[in-house]
Amino acid sequence: MIRIKAHTPILDLSLEVASRSLVVLYGPSGSGKTTLLRMVAGLARSGFYLEVDGEVWDDPLLKIHRPPxxxxIGMVFQDYALFPHLSVRENLALANGSDAKRIDYLIDALNLAPLADRKPARLSGGQQQRAALARALARRPRLLLLDEPLSAQDDVLRARLQGFLLDIHRTEGLTTLLVTHDRQEAARLADTVVSMADGRVTGQGAPREVWGGRGEIY
Incomplete structure (x- = not known):
């Protein structure tokens, strides 16, 4: 179970989500979704309490802050943050160490094989995004944090990668927090949707429970 209580100028919420679930954070720009991911990642450290599977990661009263x-965790944020002086394969190896089999698997699964020896400057935005996702998964994380991880992919590849994400989430027992503006993507992937606006949770539940019979999906 992940428990978050936040009282900051940007976020004012109390949230609980089940371990090993795929949770989609959904809402307009500026609603606090990315800020929430950054808190869980350990990149922010004031004004909130965070507990993961019974372990306290952040508690300002007790001055607890577990470093990222x-x-x-594995993270994909919208800047991708690939090391520019390293090739795709080297970026994954830095995250993973010596597990060449894992690296080869992710390079193949994310259509990166022809690009494995290229540095980020020689990749398109969509290719960099896939490389960042591969690097996040190379760590074998317990917790996966994804901020619009497929937004730069074309429709065909995006649909295939949605299936890949869902499969690896389930088979590896991950807890995944995923931000998307695509309601169709949310409906396909989410065990739970957390709807946000103005730094607050406005709804939580299965996609059908949150959106009911409205919208383009149901």
Missing amino acids: QQRG
Whole structure:
């Protein structure tokens, strides 16, 4: 179970989500979705309480803050943050270490094989996005944090990668928090949708429960 209580100028919420679930954070730009991911990642450290599977990662009253590198997380944010002096394969190896089999699997699964020896400057935005996703998964994380991880892909590849994400989430027992503006993507992937606006949770539940019979999906 992940428990978050936040009282900051941007976020004012209390949220609980089940471990090993795929949770979609959905809402307009500026609603606090990315800020929430950054809190869980350990990139923000004031004004909130965070507990993951019974372990307290952040508690301002007790002055607890677990550093990002000790959280067992994989992250994809919208800047991708690939190391520019390293090739795709080297970026994955830095995250993973010596598990060449894992690296080869992710390179193939994310259509990166022809690009494995290229540096980020020689990749398109969509290719960089896939490389960042591969690097996040190379860590074998317990918790996966994804901010619009497929937004730069074409429709055909995006649909295939949605299936890949869902499969690896289930088979590896991940807890995944995923931000998307695509309601159709949310409906396909989510166990739980957390709808947000103005830094607050406005709805939580299965996609059909949150959106009911409205919209383009149901």
